[in-house]
Structures are given as structure tokens and as C-alpha cells.
Amino acid sequence: MQAEHSAGEGALFMKCDNCNKNATVHLTEIKAGKKIEKHLCEQCAAANEGLPVKSHMPINELLTNFVMQHSGMQKEVGTSCEQCGITWAEFRQSGLLGCPNDYQVFEKDLMPLLQRAHENMSHHVGKVPARRGNSGVPMKRQVDLTRLRKELAKAVEAEDYERAAKLRDQIRQAEGG
């Protein structure tokens, strides 16, 4: 239910230990046999890079994460989903994605969040839609449908019924195929 969403949001976006920004870098330090978890925002993490840090993850993966976080920061300004128009910053504000395509557009930025929310898991292992077998529904067709429907909405708004009829045919075709 929708109400359950806010709980998840909490799990997705932890606050930075140093300041009040959202933490995107999560570290585990082992001190005298005790595990200490650290949650930092990009800025504080960058300032802390000198710290001796130990993690569950191999160090090269950790570094990749750092690089990814930083590139993610730059991406925030530019990248938006060409299907629904959402930006990473908008997603972070609402906690809700705009369309199925966003899982591909923001895959790199989403991964650490997904792993935090799902006990470090990153791959679906459950039920798969029956008709499409193991490959699932091709994303490309889903993307095409989204685009066609958007164009249809525009055509209807502009009262271009000829074009709307054509688009309806195309949608029907794409849905059936």
C-alpha cells in the first residue's frame, strides 16, 4: 500500500552521520573486533577518504563505489529519463521513480540504494511472468509503448484525430506483438 512507502524511503535514504544530507556512502569499520557502520554524504565521505576504512567489500569494489558516487553526483545535473523526464534529484526528493525505464537510466545510482534496502541483494530470483519465459518482457517494446502513448496523448490534445487513429493502431500492434 502507498502508506508503506515512507518506511521504505527511510531505508533508502539514510542521513549522513556528519551533516543532515542524505548519506550515499556506507562503510563498515572494524575497531577492536567491533563493527562500526558509517553513513556519509558525498562531501563528508570525500573529506574522510584519508581514514583507514575496512569494509565487507573488497577494496577495489569500494573504490568503484566512491567513483560511482561521485560520477552520480555529476549525473544529477544532467541525466533525465527520456521517457518520463524524471531526474535523479527529483527521484531523491519523492522517493518514487517515474517509469520502468528509470531502472535502466539510473541503474548505477540505484544499485547501492537497492542493496541497502534489500539486505545487499541485487538480483531478482522470484517469480517471472509466464508468457515471456526467463527473459522477461523486452524492455525495448515497453519503451516504445510509453513513447507511442505519450504521442497519442499529445495528438488527442491537439485534436489531430487522424494521427491519433494511426498511433492507436501502432499501440495495438505493439501490444499484440
Next chain:
Amino acid sequence: MKLSDLTNHAGEWLRGSGPMSEIVISSRIRLARNIAGFPFLGRCSRQQRQALEQKARETILNAQIASELLYVDLEAAPEIDRQLLVERHLISKPHAAAEGARGVAIAENETISIMVNEEDHLRIQALRSGLQLEEAWEQITKVDDKIESTLDYAFHPRFGYLTACPTNVGTGIRVSVMLHLPALKLTGEIEKVFRAAKDMRLAVRGLYGEGTEATGDFYQISNQTTLGKTEEEIISDFKHVVIPKIIEYEQHARKALRDDRTVQLDDKVGRAVGILRSARLIASEETLLLLSHLRMGLHLGRVKDVDIRTLNELFLLTQPAHLQKIQGRKLEGDVRRAARADYIRSRLSAS
């Protein structure tokens, strides 16, 4: 089937007869699904939202999910009807309060409901009395298959079923078990359950979901991890690990109350019976709490002359929308509290 047919009795989930029903009120499974080729609802235009509702409605009505199926257009439904559906756990509070094209399909004696245009395009739910998670899963996965046989779900080989909120992605499953834990509450040991639940990555909520107080000592325990585990694994954890542990805690607390604090227990139960049978004005919060104590007293054999079925029904039928539907008019303030007290007295003396 009409909406008004639902009013006068409790749904299957409140029958109070399933396995472990002394403590487990109900088992609920819901699946979050989105239709491929549409944006998630937050990014839908009015027109897309309507198109989605229409497509989902047609699919559900033609999917032969059940011999009888009721579809309620929630955009057109009056507030009291939407409230009634919330009280029956057939729709969520946000779904009742939302705006725009949306609906709910109800089937199989209310054990199945499908919300259309909630946070995700479809939220399929199976709700059964007592501990019946495997039965609920069997039922819901068939409904899911039937819907999927005529429309494409948004699905990704790596991420699974794609959902508006990434916390639901993967299986899109939420398994919730509603528990009645009055003894743990009275003995103050309920905190232990909260801590254990947190350690196991589970969420604890009140009677009507997020943000609602655990009124009447009802607690909903649900999973939060939806990615990287199969539906069966998640359900099996609940059935074999999580729930038996909590049931054991509660049973232990109940036994301790009965054996070591008999007078205190009888006092609580006796007061509940006394107030419920003589009050002339009563609010719904107080009603839930007293019914909760009475329910515990009944299961511990401290009260004999109350019918468990009547009691279970009262939990639902004393809620605001149900009460007003039964009375056939809008009731507010003291008039409503008086009507509630009258209704409870009539039901508890008749049994």
C-alpha cells in the same frame, strides 16, 4: 454482488477460525505490479491515468478470476463507501483519499482484492483469516497469472517486477500477518517483539497500516526485503520462523498472566465486559481496546457467555463507516458514540 451486501457481516479474514486464530487474526499477501508501456502513476497525465484504469478494469473483468467479482469505481464512490472499504482492509487509506481515476476489484468472499492506480498500477491482495500464508500465496499467484495472461507487466530480468518505489522491486511482494498481542502489551514485553522484528528486517505497523497506532493491541508484521529472495522463501521464513516465535512469546505471556496475576487479569477482563455491556457513549478507540481485553479473556477461559464470532464481528462493525451504514444515516460526535454503545449492548446481551 453489491457493495451494500458487504456491510452486515465481517469478511472472511475476521472469521476468527483459521489456524492459530487465537493470536493470528489474518494473513495478507500483496503483489505490486505495473503495466508495461505506461509511466508510474506519479508521472501519468490525467488521460494516461484514465487509460490505465480502463485497461486494468477491462483486463480484470475479463480474466475470469472468480465467478463473482465486484468492481468499485473509487473516483465516483462516496466517501463513506471508501471508508467502509478501508475498514474492511480491501483498500489502503491513501487509495481512499487519493484523487483521479482509480478503483478496486473484490472477489472470492473478499479474500481477493485488486487496487487499480494506487502507488503502482495494480496492487493485488489476498487476505485470509488465521495463519494461512501458503493458501494466500497459492490463491494470489493464480490471480496474478490470469491478469498477466492478457497484459504485459513491467519486468526486468535483473530487477524483477518494476515498481514505483525501489523498496518494492523484485518480487513486489509484501507478506503481512496481523497478530493480536494483548498479553505482551500488558506485561510490557512487546518491545522484545519490536526489537526481534527489527533484527529480522521486518516492519511492525498498527491495525490500518503505516502511521496508525496499534489500537486494540493488533500488530501487523511484514517483510521489507523484496529483492533477492523468492516468494516461497519469504513466506516460509514467516510461517516457520518469525510467526511461531511471536506466538510462543504471546502464549507464554498469557499463561503468566493467568497463573501468576489472575486477579489483575480478571479485573481487566471484567472491566471490559462491564463497560461494553453498560456504556451509553463509547468512542471507537476505547471500543477496540476493551474488545481486545475481552477477546483475550475469552481465549483464556475467563469469560464464558460471549460468542467469539460476535466478538470478532464487533471489531469491524463498530468502526465509523460500518456503524453509519448499519444505521443507514450519517452519525457524528455523541450521536455516533451513543449509537455504537447501543449496538454493542444489543449484540453482547443477545449472545
